[in-house]
Amino acid sequence: MxxxxxxxxxxxxLQPHVVGRNIQSIDIRQPRLRWPVPGQINNLVGATVISLQRRAKYLLMHTDKGHMIWHLGMSGSMRILPQQQASVAHEHIQxxxxxxxxxxxxxxxxxxALLFCKNDPLQHELLARLGPEPLSExxxxxxxxxxxxxxxxxxxxLIMDSHIVVGIGNIYACESLFLSAINPKTRAGRISKQRCQRLVQAIKEVLRQAISQGGTTxxxxSQADGKPGYFAQSLHVYGQQGSCSRCGSKIKRITQGQRSTFYCSTCQH
DNA sequence: AAAGACACCTGTCCGC
DNA sequence: TGCGGACAGGTGTCTT
Structure with missing residues (x-):
């Protein structure tokens, strides 16, 4: 997701609700996530949250007693609710x-996933070899x-490979390639520097727009306040079954690397 | 080294 | 109404 x-x-x-807060308790109802939630997470009871950072699709919660590394996988979401409010299905951690x-x-x-890291989480083996942030210079x-x-x-x-560039999943890969008019099947080695320029600009534009809309639901x-993201209405190709908004041709759907790709074969070369 | 398949898990939707 | 199968926003690991 x-x-x-x-x-x-x-x-x-989340940031304004967690930074500066002291952790009173940690309730792991289901420890079996992608990796088992490590027992050291419980060492963070009594810790104060210093900051909340994002690197790639990981959220890094820094405290004065260690660091939490969160990942939302395909279907994860995080919310702030009153302590007393009952939990819903699949709410694994509170x-x-x-x-x-x-x-x-x-x-x-x-x-x-939720992982524990005693020292700098950016040096964790899952994060140490990631590619650059797409919105960075x-x-x-x-x-x-x-x-x-x-x-x-x-x-x-290639653009979905986190060792090349992080953060681009199936939706935004499809949308960026549409915006830059590049056929998703094009061999990476055959793309000119000029077209790379177009693609880089499209990726940054799509991501910035999506962030400003609160993401895609x-x-x-759902966002931390429970609202959906509104970028879904801005999608040009992903999940579209009708015709291209630019030329009217029918949007094509193919499979690449076991994932669905949506594109317009008229507009994208 | 690079490319591709597979695994993990649950929910939803569609056709019969 | 029920059931089987396909599919879903990710990514580490294993096999060619």
Missing amino acids: PELPEVETTRRG ITFDNHTSLRYRDPRRFG AFNAAYLHQRCQGRNSAIKT LQDF
Whole structure:
């Protein structure tokens, strides 16, 4: 489910409610997520939250006693609710703060994760070798073009590889390629630097727009206040069964790397 | 080293 | 109304 815009939306929604708060209790109702929730998480009772950071699709909650690394997987979401409010189905983790509010982590498919890190979580093995943030200066045409050299994989698969660039999932990969008029099947090594420039700009534009809309809600994503994201109405190709908004041709659906790809074969070359 | 398949898990939707 | 199958926003790991 959540790609970079949804994770960033979650971070912005949670931040004012968690920073500065003291953790009163941690309730792990279901420890079997993608990896078992480590017992050291319980060491964070009594800790004070210092900041909430995003790196790729991970949320890093820094406290004065260690760090939590959260991932929302395909179906995860996080909300702030009154401590007393009853939990709903698949609400696996509850962290209660000193002001009687609580953070709830819900994840029906359990592809998400909560990990503990004593020191700098950016050095954790899952994060240490990630590519640049797509909205940073480091992600530019020269960089992408260089990483495309000698690669036979389709450009869509390549931009979804977190070791190339982080945060781009299936929705925004499809949308970015539509916006830059590039066929998703194009071999990465055959894309000119000029087209890399167009693609980089499209990725940044799509992600910025999606963040400003609170992300994309297809089924179960919700922001930290429970509202859906509104970017779904801005999608040009992802999940579309009708015709291209630009030329009227029927949107095509193919499979790449076991994922659905949507594109317009007239507009995208 | 790179590319592709597979695994993890639950819910929803569609056709019969 | 019920059932089987396909599909879903991710990504580490294993196999070619």
